[in-house]
Amino acid sequence: MSAVQSMRAGIGIVVLASTLVVAVVAGAARGLETPEQTVGTSQLDQILLGRRIVVSHGCGDCHGGGPDPSAEGWLAGGDPLPVSGMELHPPNLTPDDETGIGRYTDRQLFNALRFGLRPSTTPDIEMTSARPGVGNHPGQPDYLAPAMPWTSWRHMSDAELRAVIAYLRHAVRPVRNAVTPNEKPPHGWTEHFAESNIGPYPLVAFPTANEELRREDRRENVLRGRRLVASLGCSDCHGGVGNPAASGWMVGSRSETNTGNGRPVGPFEEVIDMGQFKVAARNLTPDNVTGIGRFSERQIFNALRYGLRPGETEDVEITSTVPGQGNHPQHPKYLAPAMPWLAWRHLTDQELHDIASYLLYGLKPVRNRLPDSEGPPDFWASAYSQVSPYPAAPFPTQRERAPSELPPELHRE
Amino acid sequence: MKLPAAVVAACLLVGARPLAAPPAPATSRVVEVRLVASVTRLPLLPDGRLTEVFAYNGQVPGPLLEFHEGDRVVVRFRNDLPEATTVHWHGLHLPFTADGSPFHPVAPGAEHTYEFTIQRGSAGTYWYHPHPHHRTGYQVGRGLYGAIVVRAADDPIAHLPERVLILSDQRFHEDGSLDFADPGSPAGRVDFENGREGDVIFVTGVVNPTVSIRAGEVQRWRFINASGARVYRLGLQGHRLLHVGSDGGLFEKPVELEDMILANGERVELLVRATGDPGSIALLQALPYDRYIPQTRPADWNVPRTLLTLRYRQDAPVASPVVPSRLRVVPPLDTSAVKVRRVMALTQGFINGRTMDMQRIDVEAELGATEIWDIENIVGMDHPFHIHGFQFQVLDRDGVPEEQPSWKDTVNVPARSSARFIVRFDNFAGNWMFHCHILTHEDAGMMGVLRVR
Numbered sequence: 001m002s003a004v005q006s007m008r009a010g011i012g013i014v015v016l017a018s019t020l021v022v023a024v025v026a027g028a029a030r031g032l033e034t035p036e037q038t039v040g041t042s043q044l045d046q047i048l049l050g051r052r053i054v055v056s057h058g059c060g061d062c063h064g065g066g067p068d069p070s071a072e073g074w075l076a077g078g079d080p081l082p083v084s085g086m087e088l089h090p091p092n093l094t095p096d097d098e099t100g101i102g103r104y105t106d107r108q109l110f111n112a113l114r115f116g117l118r119p120s121t122t123p124d125i126e127m128t129s130a131r132p133g134v135g136n137h138p139g140q141p142d143y144l145a146p147a148m149p150w151t152s153w154r155h156m157s158d159a160e161l162r163a164v165i166a167y168l169r170h171a172v173r174p175v176r177n178a179v180t181p182n183e184k185p186p187h188g189w190t191e192h193f194a195e196s197n198i199g200p201y202p203l204v205a206f207p208t209a210n211e212e213l214r215r216e217d218r219r220e221n222v223l224r225g226r227r228l229v230a231s232l233g234c235s236d237c238h239g240g241v242g243n244p245a246a247s248g249w250m251v252g253s254r255s256e257t258n259t260g261n262g263r264p265v266g267p268f269e270e271v272i273d274m275g276q277f278k279v280a281a282r283n284l285t286p287d288n289v290t291g292i293g294r295f296s297e298r299q300i301f302n303a304l305r306y307g308l309r310p311g312e313t314e315d316v317e318i319t320s321t322v323p324g325q326g327n328h329p330q331h332p333k334y335l336a337p338a339m340p341w342l343a344w345r346h347l348t349d350q351e352l353h354d355i356a357s358y359l360l361y362g363l364k365p366v367r368n369r370l371p372d373s374e375g376p377p378d379f380w381a382s383a384y385s386q387v388s389p390y391p392a393a394p395f396p397t398q399r400e401r402a403p404s405e406l407p408p409e410l411h412r413e
Numbered sequence: 414m415k416l417p418a419a420v421v422a423a424c425l426l427v428g429a430r431p432l433a434a435p436p437a438p439a440t441s442r443v444v445e446v447r448l449v450a451s452v453t454r455l456p457l458l459p460d461g462r463l464t465e466v467f468a469y470n471g472q473v474p475g476p477l478l479e480f481h482e483g484d485r486v487v488v489r490f491r492n493d494l495p496e497a498t499t500v501h502w503h504g505l506h507l508p509f510t511a512d513g514s515p516f517h518p519v520a521p522g523a524e525h526t527y528e529f530t531i532q533r534g535s536a537g538t539y540w541y542h543p544h545p546h547h548r549t550g551y552q553v554g555r556g557l558y559g560a561i562v563v564r565a566a567d568d569p570i571a572h573l574p575e576r577v578l579i580l581s582d583q584r585f586h587e588d589g590s591l592d593f594a595d596p597g598s599p600a601g602r603v604d605f606e607n608g609r610e611g612d613v614i615f616v617t618g619v620v621n622p623t624v625s626i627r628a629g630e631v632q633r634w635r636f637i638n639a640s641g642a643r644v645y646r647l648g649l650q651g652h653r654l655l656h657v658g659s660d661g662g663l664f665e666k667p668v669e670l671e672d673m674i675l676a677n678g679e680r681v682e683l684l685v686r687a688t689g690d691p692g693s694i695a696l697l698q699a700l701p702y703d704r705y706i707p708q709t710r711p712a713d714w715n716v717p718r719t720l721l722t723l724r725y726r727q728d729a730p731v732a733s734p735v736v737p738s739r740l741r742v743v744p745p746l747d748t749s750a751v752k753v754r755r756v757m758a759l760t761q762g763f764i765n766g767r768t769m770d771m772q773r774i775d776v777e778a779e780l781g782a783t784e785i786w787d788i789e790n791i792v793g794m795d796h797p798f799h800i801h802g803f804q805f806q807v808l809d810r811d812g813v814p815e816e817q818p819s820w821k822d823t824v825n826v827p828a829r830s831s832a833r834f835i836v837r838f839d840n841f842a843g844n845w846m847f848h849c850h851i852l853t854h855e856d857a858g859m860m861g862v863l864r865v866r
Binding site: 290299 | 443586599602603606705707708709715756758760762763767768789790792793811828829830831
């Protein structure tokens, strides 16, 4: 296993762990947030949007191929992940009728992404509530195994989730690869997905007690960035369990002293164990000294797009992904690999700026000094010497259906 | 005839005659100093192997310069090095043109005269070292550094025996030559993060020197951290330390400590009270101090290192001299006069996201203005922040107020913390440097220019 592969496995474990640990009770008043989303008008645009979401959300990190649609085994089922004494098998997401998602309807896939409901056992009906036992949401939901971060993905808009489904169903080439069905505890994962552990759906309205609009002219960016932060699961590591109203939202890795009230604030132990190194998800609130308040929007952008540590990298526009070219440092100092920037970097410039806007201008600063992440003296440069391409390979790759091969109804405007 | 550096240093350390201050002259005097920087070979290592060094007046450290408040100092300097250099008078309040900053390089073979007056009230411990742009760490690392002691006529502890202890560290090749890593190499990149540290520690040019003391005695130790990167947490086995002064001289009140941190460029005056038994020994150690970014933290960072051996003479104890509870008055700078507050955000090699540009003025201040500077270290290792030409008073560290005002020109700002100081830009207009005193960082551009006008 290469260093990068082993790091990917590390990421998988990180994501997995996020849903297994009890965290704080969601507080504060609830309100509905209306996601606004512009989707391309044509279905081809829908497929391309879905592809970008799949790539930028790192679906392939667990389901096969990493963030690279040209990789062998793209979404055809991933390596087993050890979780809580079990071995979980990321399913085959290609539209194969027998071994992949070809077996399921769009609605079943939507219910999986939005509500975490296992498509093989959940009735193919439209869910009228996000709460078990309310509306026609099953009283005893059969949830996907917790490695699947649906508690984050669900914060995407309906249109985005449908775009993901359209891409998987129509544009990914089917691969016959039977994946072992996943084990589950005797009573399923219901307790793990109690609302107190995963936050409410939809998100509580902005601003919560953790939030404030620090720049009026950035309101739109902040609101878009907020939903991205929620739907990317940043809080799985950086604190706040999927809920902007939760104690410890974005203040960094959990530690008992974080909140002053003795409650742990995030789903993780204080540090994430990455082999010989201990990694602490940093404080992302705009506190000047312990958070990211003194970093520029561009530095946050460079961290998300290029993986460059903001405190160790010059604040300049970077125009190349190749070290030594286009202001990219000769010896780049990278974020610890628990940070999935190799996926996130496939978000658009606008989306990355929106995330930076939310963190810098949409959060209240919280002073929370954390241990610095450990890492090798080359700041992971050798681990990142061979990574998936950016930008992603153009559509279609060999793993994907060419537009001419798409079903005829997708060619119409 | 020139004495080898080690001999000179040993005299400073263990000489029978304490370096007590001679009475200050009634009128100002002119002190003329001749200083030559040149390449030479010296037996730095205890085994006598010769090392090619850069030296002031043929010795490492350079000669101890003693001045009195009010002295007019004229330093006739000649650069016999193969490269440009300067002499920076670290901590002294003097004209910009005499500061020896990167703006005034002295070419190889050239001479330059530095002239300045030692300010009243500035009695304390200072030092001198080169400051050419991009080459400071290299030249200091090659051996160019020396101590300055400024004496006051009314020094309340002038009666105590005194030592000047310059801490520096060095890295050698097998053949005794100095080891400087290629900046592009893995070792060079570790040096960039940590600053260049060496595994051999010198105290005024000597490895683990012996200092003798008589039970009951009180000695005044002036420390200078001349290391390019190593930070010393000073602790003396079996003794508590009495902290009586900082960069710019004595405190108002002595402070008793178990140990204390001396960052790069900083000075401290400690009183050592000989509370041990006749014939006993105590080691002065550099205790573990984690100033490092985790990625390049040395594996042996937590191993204590011996700096010197304090040896008690067999003589019966003497009656301890009295240490005044009030050493002098240090009036606090007037915060109500502050009109400008600035933030300096320190990252790894950058100040406010920028690197040094000799053509750029980063900060402009009015002559005579009082300002508060908030130094925010937003990365995972310590950065000692130094400002040229002016002494400041630290107000608080991470919001915790200082116990008493004291004069500083360098303040260590630990990882992800802040320190605020108040400063008055009196007397001297000009372009002044401010920078991280980890010399590798400074050379990489973690420096800026303050124009006082």
